[in-house]
Amino acid sequence: MAAHRKPRQRSAGGTTVRTAATVALAGAATATGFDGTGHAEPVRTPAQVKAEVDRLYxxxxxxxxKYNGVKEKADAAEARLKTLRDEAARRTEKLNTARDALGSMAAAQYRDGGLDPAVQLALTDDPERYLEGAEFVERVGTRQAASVADVREQLRAIEQLRGAARVELASLTSRQAELKRHKKTITGKLDAAERLLSRLSAEERAEPGEGTGERAARSAPDPRTPLAAPGAATGQAPDSRAADAVAYAYQKLGSPYVWGATGPNAFDCSGLTQAAYRAAGVSLPRTTYAQIDAGRRVSRSELLPGDLVFFYSGITHVGIYVGNGQMIHAPNPSAPVRLAPITEMPFAGATRVV
Known part of the structure; x- marks a missing residue:
């Protein structure tokens, strides 16, 4: 007869400890390292770190x-709200004046309206003068009716203005909340990128071939001079505005990248192109996805100095073409405004500002 063994008792804490350890190791293995709590993140090469940083940027x-687009709309809503409030205040002042005039007419009518007109005619020593006065009163009555109608119209206009102002205020409040969400996303991505970059040495972080600063500015060609670009037609800036925009971009080489900035001392990518054309007397939209429609689309082989060049499938980056296969752009917070080949990012299209 087979003997039945009594199951061996396991330590109550042993399984718990091993399970906890397994969970802890699994958690450490999957930690991102962005919150400073993960200690088992795989070691990345500098190239991998920079690739991740580029993705975050x-x-x-x-x-x-998105932030810039919403801010542009929020600013417009704020301007419309101010206009509506100013117009409402102006009409309210006009309404108060009309009301005062109407009140004066009513008071005068009350004071003089106690006697029947026939009795007044009988009592007057000068019937001819009374008849002239009656005609005047009739005209006053007509003016009074017009004044009442004017007051009513002012009240309707003011109520419409207040209604429109309420709509604009609601729109502005909604957009301000959206701005906060986008700002939180931006700062989170940039902080994560900065933490990754801090793991690299200065040599590892440096990117070769950067043409920034005064040296590049001094060597800047005249944008009106024909330039040959690899894969692009030889040509010059199509007009003086494009040439002026290119000249402005050269002057800003070495300026820092700051998200949301439009100059004069710091820029984001679309802020730089907007500022360059603003200096040339041309108004561009604020965002990359709007700037690509601000002119005539041109192919890569047709590029001329001053053309706007766009990158990535989402049209999320823009630079200003300066010829010779080069552009000036504001890359990201780790690099200032600089010269770069247009081949360093996935090309998405180009626009000639007209």
């Missing part, structure tokens, strides 16, 4: 573009 730039 692209996502931050996409969020920045």
């Amino acid at each position: 692209r996502e931050a730039e996409a969020a920045t573009d």
Whole structure:
């Protein structure tokens, strides 16, 4: 007869400890490292770190573009709200004046309206003068009716203005909340990128071939001079505005990248192109996805100095073409405004500002 063994008792804490350890190791293995709590994150090469940083910067730039677009709409809503409030105040002042005039007419009518007109005619020593006065009163009555109608119209207009102002205020409040969400996304991406970059040495972080600063500015060609670009037609800036925009961009080489900035001392990518054309007397939209429609689309082989060049499938980055296969752009917070080949990012299209 087979003997039945009594199951061996396990330590009550042993299984718990091993399970907890397994969970802890699994958690450490999957930790991102962005919150400073993960200690078992796989070691990344500098190239991998920089690739991850580039991804975070692209996502931050996409969020920045959304922020800029919403801010543009919020600013417009705020301007409309101010206009509506100013107009409401002006009409209210006009209404108060009309009301005062109407009150004076009513008071005069009350004071003089106690006697029947026939009795007044009988009592007057000068019937001819009374008849002239009666005609005047009739005219006053007509003016009074017009004044009442004017007051009513002012009241309707003011109520419409207040209604429109309420709509604009609601729109502005909603957009301000949206701005906060985009800002939180941007700062989160940039902070994560900065933490990753802090793991690299200065040599590892440096990117070769950067043409920034005064040296590049001094060597800047005249944008009116024909330039040959690899894969692009030889040509010059199509007009003086494009040439002026290119000249402005060269002057800003070495300026820092700051998200949401439009100059004169710091820029984001679309802020730089907007400022360059603003200096040339041309108004561009604020965002990359709007700037690509601000002119005539041109192919890569048709590029001329001053053309706007766009990158990535979401049209999230823009630079200004300066010829010779080069552009000037504001890359990201880790690099200032600089010269770069248009081949360093996935090309998405180009626009000639007209």
